[in-house]
Amino acid sequence: MKFYKAALLLVLGFYACEVKAQNADQPAPKYDQHKVFNPMFYPERGGEFRSASGAPGSKYWQNRADYKLDVTLDTAKHRIEGSTLITYTNNSPDALGFLWLQVDQNIYKEDSRAEATSNVSGGRFANKSYTKGAEIKSVYIINKGKTLKADYLITDTRMQIKLKDSLRAAGSKLQIKIEYGFDVPEYGTDRMGRQHTKNGWIYEIAQWYPRVEVYDDVTGWNTIPYLGASEFYLEYGNFDYTITAPASLVVAGSGELLNPAEVLSPTSINRLAEARKSDQTVTIKDSTDILHNNDYPKKPTLTWHFLCKNARDVAWAASKAFIWDAARINLPSGKKALAQSVYPVEAKGNDSYGRSTEYVKAAIELYSDKWFEYTYPVATNVAGLVGGMEYPGIVFCGSNNQNGGLWEVTNHEFGHNWFPMIVGSNERKYAWMDEGFNTFINNVDTKVFNKGEYYEKPDQQKSAGYLFSPGAEAIMNVPDVIQEDFLAVAAYEKPALALTILREQVLGEERFDYAFKTYIKRWAFKHPTPWDFFHTMDNAAGEDLSWFWNEWFFTTWKLDQGIKDITYPDNDASKGAMITIENLEEMALPVTISIKEENGKTGTVKLPAEIWQRGDTWTFPYKSTSKIAYATIDPDHTLPDINPENNSYSGLPIPQGTTAGSVIKAYLDAIGGADKLKNVRDLQTSATGSIQGAEVQLVTRYKMPDKYFQEAMVPSYNNLVVSHVTLNGDSIKAKQVNRDLQLDDVAKKMIKLKSRPFPELDYERINQNISLQPILRVVNGELAYEVDINIGTEIHVHNYYSQKTGLKLKQTIEGANDLSVEFGNYEGINGGIKIPFSIKTIMVGQPIEFKVKETSVNSNPSNEAFK
Structure with a gap:
């Protein structure tokens, strides 16, 4: 799933990162080559089930679960009722005296273990309201022609079925029939739920049936409870399922729709046939069809019948509010699939879901060409309440996404069809094996999609303070153990960066790509462990990478x-x-x-x-x-x-006669001269940047002598204000995501430091605290002077001015929240002064470049603009 960082905020305008001054005393090296290049990294040798080369062993096995599901959606009660018939095959060498199933709807009960372990302040996976969970009406075992009531026990999100006769090894089968129901929660831990739109409810239904837990050769039964952050580990099988719903609803589900003639109008069938032959998006149902509400067979209810083969799960969505469009997917083998999107009228238009099917088609085709061919007949993007969640052949993405944000989340969720839908890793334990691998291939995809339309060259030096923050946790941890504000790093960003560095800096693209594709091919529709991945990459690339795996995945080095x-x-x-x-x-x-x-x-x-x-x-x-x-x-x-x-x-000394004062004067002259700058009574800039495809707007206002305002907002998240800082006389206030911040004296001094548009004008009066370093520095390939300014004993400012142009290139501030900002593209504005139109910094651990779009000088903004 897409992890929209809960800590989407700016600290005093910019994200705090670790900054060290070049002239600071260097600490003694911590490095120890004996720890890095440790010959005892791999814990054990290969065996019959899993070979030392990383491939499945000669006697590798896994069990199988096939499902026949029949449910009804009651839109009046927001409720699902139905039954499941599971055919379970025990391919293991062990006789099984009991079975374990997942009952994930129980996470929404008020007395669930997940609720008990959620922070009182809430969070992404905390319940917003409660249901009765999965209401199990009956459980039967069908074996050897006999149907018997099952002896079962439900513990939180797990069900144990105790068998009268053990299920024998090596291919024996039995069936489990369960009748059940549940109320659809409005907010389902950002994995399912329902959203109200002006044309009706959108239902996104997942974790909607009891599912067999995995029994494997590693731990036997995998019974980690569902607490929210940890996702799923599931067996493969075929899913034959039906959904009965009011006839006015469009239903989209994993796999192939088997009965289109029974549930679609002739018009929709014809348009769908056209879409299957078109590389351009074809509308199946538009807003006019929704308004007329008559483009469906005239019956009270319709039953939609789907089949999804060789999958580990299925999900579906339903709404009478859906606009529906589709296009053809061209696969490397010559096979065709269908890309489609369903979304409410509120999300239409080319800035939003009007391009969704284009994105779906591109993502599937690019991944198929690069890594492994897509295996499902349809790929459906659903716009609704869920911010980003993946299932075989269908994904749920937030309906408020736009432009690059929509590409980013669509590309990410469909990347999950490779990890973990095709390569079936254990998400309950190893989130990085799906989220991290997926984030890595997302980045490869984005670089080439539409000639890099949404690609932004990363700056990993700027990300380092976030990836390796003081509270960092190792990647190799169970997701529920990793703190929520660091999960985005440990599960997504850091493992993705590890693979990028391995590909680009250690192995080279050719060796890496061959090894990575070997891993996917070996473990397609199987259950790899981290060691299977490590061994495969070592063997297929021809490199002992144990040192790399150890430092990246097991430590916080x-x-x-x-x-x-x-x-x-x-x-x-x-x-x-x-x-x-x-x-x-x-x-x-x-x-x-x-x-x-x-x-x-x-x-x-x-x-x-x-x-x-x-x-x-x-x-x-x-x-x-x-x-x-x-x-x-x-x-x-x-x-x-x-x-x-x-x-x-550089080793180059500064030219003789150069002083801190002369450097600062050269800078002031380069941007217009001190006299002109002193005539600036007020200044306002509006800038935009982008993080994870989402536009961030930054407004900054200065009014002499003592007023300052800065606000960062994400329009696509309902105009979410992530940072708000004001200074008005002696009053200093700061908010993060509508939460007031308590500022200490150092933080207040840092805000005051930022509150003047040209702080160098004030340096004369603190001259005794200014020093010029004797050696030229290098900033992005340009020689620069470093001028250091100490504000008391708590704040140390390091300014870097170009030796060639005099312009300020960079500033780092050491204090309560260290800052690092780079400046570029100086342009003239009103009054003959120059300001940087490019501002590079860090926000939520990601490099961001704000580009100034509008400016105003001496416009006399009202005092209300500084609240």
Whole structure:
């Protein structure tokens, strides 16, 4: 599912990240090569069930569950009633004296274990209201021609059925028949529920029948309770199911609709046939059809019949409010499938679900071409209450998504048809094996979709403070153990970045892609463990990656590579250079260094991670012919280095006679001159940026001498205000997502520091606290002066000004909440002054570039604009 970060907020306008000043005393290296390159990482050898190469063993087995489901949707009562007939096949070598089933609707009971373990402040997976859960009316066992009442016990979200006669091994079968019902919750832990629209309710129905737990060769029965964050682990089988509902409803479900002639009008059937032949989106039902409410067989109810083969689950949606459109999916084998979308009129239009089917089609085709062919006949995107959730052949996405946000969530949810729908990993234990792998292939997809329409080049250095925050938890943890505000990192972002680095920096795309496709092919419709994945990648890529798996997945180690020194043999630059780098933290990764000489020549050096087998320091020769102007580690910011300040080394002293005052004056002159800047009585800017495809709007206002306002808002989330900061005289207030923040003195000082549009005008009066570093720094490949400003003992500001243009390139602030901001694309505005129209920073752990769209100077905004 898509994890929309609950911590979608800005800290004092920007997300807090770890910042270290370049001139700070460097800590002693923490690195120990013996811990990284440990020969005892793999715990055991392969066996008959799972081989040491990572492939299924010669005697690998898994059980099977086939379902016949028949239910009725009562829209007056918002209720499901029906029955399931499960045919269970025991392919294991063990006789089974009891069976375990999941009864997931019980999570919505007031006395559920999930409710008892939810924070009092709520959260994404906490219940908003309660139901009676799954109301089990009867349970029968059908075996050897006999039907007997089952001896069963329900414990929270699990049902144990005790068998009179054990189910024998090696292919024996029995059937379980259950009659049940449940009330559909309005909010179902963001996985199911119902949404009211002006044309009727939208029902998104999932976890809607008792499901057999997995019995495997690893732990036997997998009976971890359903608490919300942990998703599912399910057996494969065929699903033959019917939904009876009022005739005016459109029903969309996993798999193929078997009886279109019984539930669709001739017009809809003809349009659907046209869509199956079209690469362009074809409307099946539009808003006019909804308004007329007569485009369906004239009966009180209709029964929709679906079949989904070789799946681990099914889900469905129903509404009379659905607009419905579709298009053809072209698969690599020549087979065709159908992409379709159903959504309310509130979500129509090309900025929203009008492009949904285009997105569905593109996602399925790209994944099929790159990794493994899509296996279901239909791919359906449902717009409704659920923010983002995946099921075989059907996904639920929030109806408020637009543009890049809609592509991002649609692409993500359909990526799950590969992980875990095709590769059936255990989501209850290893969320990263579906969420992380899926996020990784999402990023590969987005880079090429529509020539990169929504692609934004990542800056992993800026993400490092979020990925490796002080409260970081290791990836290899059960999802329910990982704190909710870090789950997005541990399950999604960090494992996805690990695979990206493995693909681009360690193995190369060709080796990685072959190994990854080998893993998918080996474990399609099977149940891999993490060790099966690790062994497969090692063997298929031809690399012992145990060091990589250990540091990324089992630890919270950090990365800090730095350039320590550059020297010249016999102090003669024409003889080349010796460059010394060091590893200051515990993680080891390859090193890429870009080098520029004073004569203008440039070069790049790539070093493998194995250099760090020798210790925390490495010196290598570089065939330069003149003095090196500067060298930079990881110039493209592909690695999550927590301290990028030490990644560049110039060794060049500042020109003689340069002072902090002259640098600041050069900056003020470059943006218009002190006299013009002092005439700015007020300034307002409106900027936009994008995170996870969602647009963020940032409005900043200054009014001299003591008024400041900054607000960040996400329009596609019902104009969600994620950050609001105001300063009005002595009054300082801050909110995050409508929650007041308690600010300490340091935080208030930091807001005051940000509250003036040109703070350099005030530096004269604190001159005794300003210093200029004696060595030129390197900021994004440009030589810069570093001017340090100390505000008391708590706040330390580091400003970097271009030696060439005088413009401010970057600012870092060390204080209660460290900030790092980069400035660029200076443009002139009213009054002949210049401001940066590009502002790069971190928000919710993601790099974001705000681009200024509107400005106003001396417009005399009212004092009401600063509340």
